[in-house]
Amino acid sequence: MTNKQNSALTGLCAGIARRCAALLLASAGLFAGGMQSAHALPSFARQTGQDCAACHVGAYGPQLTPMGVRFKIGGYTDTDGKDGKIPLSGMLVGAFTHTKKKQDEAPTVHTDRNNNTTLDEASLFVAGRLAENLGAFIQWTYDGTEHHSALDHVDVRAAHTFDVGGKDTVFGISVNNNPGVQDPFNTMPVWGFPYTSSAVGFGGGDAATMINGGLEHRVIGASAYAFWDNSLYVEIGTYRALSQAIQADTGQHRSGDMGRLDGDTVYWRLAWMQDWKKQSFTAGVFGFDTAIQPDRLSGGPQNHYHDVGVDASYQFLGTRTHVGTIYTSYIHENQTRNDLFTKGEATNRTGHLNEFRINASYYFDQTWGVTAGRFVTRGSRDTLLYADGYANGSPNTTGSILQADWTPFGKEDSWGAPWANLRLGVQYTLFDKFNGARHNYDGNGRDAKDNNTLFLFAWTSF
Amino acid sequence: MDLVLKAMSLMKRRTTAPVRLLYGLCLMTLAGVTVPAHAAGDSHRGEDVFAQECAECHSVREGKNKKGPSLFAIVGRKAASIGDVVYSDALRQSGLTWNVASLDSYIAAPRKAVPNGKMKYDGLGDAKAREDLVAYLATLH
Numbered sequence: 001m002t003n004k005q006n007s008a009l010t011g012l013c014a015g016i017a018r019r020c021a022a023l024l025l026a027s028a029g030l031f032a033g034g035m036q037s038a039h040a041l042p043s044f045a046r047q048t049g050q051d052c053a054a055c056h057v058g059a060y061g062p063q064l065t066p067m068g069v070r071f072k073i074g075g076y077t078d079t080d081g082k083d084g085k086i087p088l089s090g091m092l093v094g095a096f097t098h099t100k101k102k103q104d105e106a107p108t109v110h111t112d113r114n115n116n117t118t119l120d121e122a123s124l125f126v127a128g129r130l131a132e133n134l135g136a137f138i139q140w141t142y143d144g145t146e147h148h149s150a151l152d153h154v155d156v157r158a159a160h161t162f163d164v165g166g167k168d169t170v171f172g173i174s175v176n177n178n179p180g181v182q183d184p185f186n187t188m189p190v191w192g193f194p195y196t197s198s199a200v201g202f203g204g205g206d207a208a209t210m211i212n213g214g215l216e217h218r219v220i221g222a223s224a225y226a227f228w229d230n231s232l233y234v235e236i237g238t239y240r241a242l243s244q245a246i247q248a249d250t251g252q253h254r255s256g257d258m259g260r261l262d263g264d265t266v267y268w269r270l271a272w273m274q275d276w277k278k279q280s281f282t283a284g285v286f287g288f289d290t291a292i293q294p295d296r297l298s299g300g301p302q303n304h305y306h307d308v309g310v311d312a313s314y315q316f317l318g319t320r321t322h323v324g325t326i327y328t329s330y331i332h333e334n335q336t337r338n339d340l341f342t343k344g345e346a347t348n349r350t351g352h353l354n355e356f357r358i359n360a361s362y363y364f365d366q367t368w369g370v371t372a373g374r375f376v377t378r379g380s381r382d383t384l385l386y387a388d389g390y391a392n393g394s395p396n397t398t399g400s401i402l403q404a405d406w407t408p409f410g411k412e413d414s415w416g417a418p419w420a421n422l423r424l425g426v427q428y429t430l431f432d433k434f435n436g437a438r439h440n441y442d443g444n445g446r447d448a449k450d451n452n453t454l455f456l457f458a459w460t461s462f
Numbered sequence: 463m464d465l466v467l468k469a470m471s472l473m474k475r476r477t478t479a480p481v482r483l484l485y486g487l488c489l490m491t492l493a494g495v496t497v498p499a500h501a502a503g504d505s506h507r508g509e510d511v512f513a514q515e516c517a518e519c520h521s522v523r524e525g526k527n528k529k530g531p532s533l534f535a536i537v538g539r540k541a542a543s544i545g546d547v548v549y550s551d552a553l554r555q556s557g558l559t560w561n562v563a564s565l566d567s568y569i570a571a572p573r574k575a576v577p578n579g580k581m582k583y584d585g586l587g588d589a590k591a592r593e594d595l596v597a598y599l600a601t602l603h
Contacts, residue, residue: 048529049527049528049529050518050519050528050529051518051528054517054518054519055518065518067518070582078529078582080527080528080529080547080548081547081548081580082548230584277514277515278514317514318513318514319510319513319514320513320514320517321513412517412521412523412526412528
């Protein structure tokens with residue numbers, strides 16, 4: 001459990017009714033600002049016979065090169081043609097987290113208020129080709145900060161390539177448990193920078209859009225997609241909430257149930273990728289529309305979320321000795337909070353939330369990397385919805401992330417390839433504004449910069 | 463190709479020049495090899511082209527097969543001839559031997575050169591870049 005999750009649950013205990021309302025929106029922030037799942041899967045390398053560096057910038061996941069994009073769109077099924085590949089992988093993320101000022105409460109019952117050395121993730125994956133046109137990415141994760149395990153990301157795909165007008169066109173279906181987890185471009189929140197972050201520090205503010213992890217692992221959805229001539233990507237799908245029983249069976253906390261999703265929930269994506277080998281470019285738009293009934297009662301009021309985003313990326317790949325990337329996205333969310341308003345948990349029936357992200361990275365020799373990112377979350381004020389832990393009823397948070405990392409393996413001549421994979425990194429997150437203010441955002445004298453988080457990590461997969 | 467060169471080296475010591483030339487031509491013909499070596503391209507540039515276009519799937523190390531076969535000593539090699547690689551039926555039945563001309567043609571448009579082949583590469587349209595690339599491949603012995 002992250003500090004933000006802890007904060008939200010503390011608020012829940014302090015005033016049940018109003019906190020339930022806040023939880024609905026803030027829970028999106030719990031995921032958005034909390035630990036970012038991290039993935040780099042040697043089972044893919046073993047299956048294809050390729051090096052990690054072929055599909056991943058910096059020779060480590062999840063930042064995809066155009067080849068990695070094609071592998072994912074192809075349903076994780078591409079192979080070197082040899083039999084006997086077992087689609088299993090494991091991953092460990094160990095970390096040390098220091099915040100500029102110790103937190104008001106320990107982030108979890110198993111951690112301290114500051115200077116935590118933790119096992120952030122221990123994951124097992126079923127990842128790779130299951131049949132000729134069927135592949136999967138299924139992750140089960142043990143969270144060492146909570147001593148709890150749960151089903152993590154799931155993306156099961158069927159895909160086949162047809163000839164359309166003389167051009168290869170991949171048609172596929174993805175069944176997954178998180179809107180955006182199926183996206184291949186590293187610009188949407190699920191797979192965006194930072195690719196790993198502290199489970200017990202601060203990664204962002206508490207408010208986030210619904211597509212930014214708001215329904216993560218609480219839903220199941222299916223989408224159909226097509227990828228024409230390695231360039232044009234289109235996708236449309238829908239989601240349903242998992243029952244509370246299934247959520248519990250898959251290890252999700254009951255308190256985080258979002259409620260029931262309206263039958264008209266829609267996820268859509270349109271993007272263009274231009275792969276010139278030496279460099280590549282993507283640009284796209286995406287959206288997510290849903291209405292949530294928190295109490296799951298038929299006929300009750302709903303909260304509507306209408307998310308629309310634009311995104312773009314550029315990669316200079318060259319001879320792979322010097323690699324540079326830029327990613328950016330902007331998401332606008334319109335909220336109509338009928339349920340929250342009716343229950344007196346929001347001051348305004350309508351509101352909006354905007355998220356802007358941009359980051360740039362440079363990798364030398366697919367080994368040494370630096371990345372700098374900027375995040376801005378801004379939204380309309382609401383003194384009830386953004387009450388405890390927020391200043392002025394504002395969800396606004398801004399800050400920057402700096403990271404340097406070393407990835408010694410994952411190349412053609414690497415020791416232990418393709419079994420040994422490691423990234424060591426240092427990441428620092430700086431806040432200009434947190435939950436509505438630079439200073440005293442929580443009313444107890446805590447400043448935004450007090451949440452500045454130093455995160456040292458060792459991330460390995462096998 | 464190595465055998466041809468060794469045979470010609472042996473002939474150098476035991477025959478006159480016109481006979482050596484005749485024998486050499488005969489050996490070349492028997493080996494089914496078009497003289498490849500003097501690819502006109504810049505092999506140094508070709509190494510960069512290789513890194514940009516080919517290295518994700520191919521290694522130049524001897525015996526290192528990735529998704530595609532090792533390209534070590536590719537020039538002079540019969541297509542689909544490495545035992546540890548799963549080739550398409552189309553390439554196995556192509557009867558190709560890799561030389562300057564066949565490599566250039568294949569790299570330019572793989573699916574045109576070998577219909578129903580399995581190499582997922584759209585082709586390198588830049589003739590100069592192909593020339594450099596093939597020149598680099600010709601150095602791999």
